[in-house]
Amino acid sequence: MTVELTVDKVSRAFGGVYAVRDVSLTVPAGELRAVIGPNGAGKSTLFALIGGQLAADTGTVALDGIRVERRPAHRRGIGVVFQTARVFHGMTAFENVMVGAHAVTRAGFLAAALRLPRHHRDERRIREKALTCLDRVGLADWADRPAEELPLGQQRSLQLARALCGEPRLLLLDEPASGLRAAEREHLATLITRLRTEGLTILLVEHDVAFVMRLADRITVLDLGRVIADGTPAEVRANPEVRTAYLGPETVRPSEPHPGVEGVAG
Numbered sequence: 001m002t003v004e005l006t007v008d009k010v011s012r013a014f015g016g017v018y019a020v021r022d023v024s025l026t027v028p029a030g031e032l033r034a035v036i037g038p039n040g041a042g043k044s045t046l047f048a049l050i051g052g053q054l055a056a057d058t059g060t061v062a063l064d065g066i067r068v069e070r071r072p073a074h075r076r077g078i079g080v081v082f083q084t085a086r087v088f089h090g091m092t093a094f095e096n097v098m099v100g101a102h103a104v105t106r107a108g109f110l111a112a113a114l115r116l117p118r119h120h121r122d123e124r125r126i127r128e129k130a131l132t133c134l135d136r137v138g139l140a141d142w143a144d145r146p147a148e149e150l151p152l153g154q155q156r157s158l159q160l161a162r163a164l165c166g167e168p169r170l171l172l173l174d175e176p177a178s179g180l181r182a183a184e185r186e187h188l189a190t191l192i193t194r195l196r197t198e199g200l201t202i203l204l205v206e207h208d209v210a211f212v213m214r215l216a217d218r219i220t221v222l223d224l225g226r227v228i229a230d231g232t233p234a235e236v237r238a239n240p241e242v243r244t245a246y247l248g249p250e251t252v253r254p255s256e257p258h259p260g261v262e263g264v265a266g
């Protein structure tokens, strides 16, 4: 089920200004790749171009060599957890995940409306799948709780469960650790690592550079819409261009560690 992601020379401009320009990257199957960069570097735009929430002006996106950039988001086989995503209020954790699972049943609306046997089979399958997804993120015991009552860390896990129910081959996580407390971050880090071990290819945008350095196999660094570095966490940490992008040219001295890029990473 693992899949390789290839982004080739993707660009997208807003009002004549490039948010993402000629970005190319390859994430081998089963890799956990982080994308970092200063504010406005183009990280969220790049994610939306890969996930299909935004159309690219030029360039291609392929999964295992099959181009998907013209497909709508729900037909790309990509699960996305957005920075701004919220759980659905007034629904239990289980029902929240059911919404994700419904997206992948094929029998669809007509079968449901006519109450065909196929619909009942599907419904049972969806319920089982939703429970499995909750279990995968450690929320099985919380299935019947109203989603909005879960602590923020568990709401994030719930969003992950919802994305997993769409049976993605690639997972895009946009700042999944933002706003979480230390213990919740730890839990999330363990969960993401486990999903990767289970065979998912994962792309992660995160401002918490320490979190990223610990988790990622490789890191791609964006600045002003372009890729300025790509390498292992150690390579990226040592890259002078990356330090300059984060701090600005005047403030960087080669011998000086940068708290964002190096200091926190130990």
Ligand SMILES: Nc1ncnc2c1ncn2[C@@H]1O[C@H](COP(=O)(O)OP(=O)(O)OP(=O)(O)O)[C@@H](O)[C@H]1O
Binding pocket: 014, 015, 018, 019, 037, 038, 039, 040, 041, 042, 043, 044, 045, 046
């Ligand atoms: N819908 C839009 N309309 C106009 N400009 C946009 C739009 N989306 C993004 N931009 C611009 O594109 C550039 C890249 O934005 P983007 O949100 O992708 O960066 P980012 O790296 O995710 O930033 P942050 O870390 O602050 O979330 C910014 O200059 C932003 O103002």
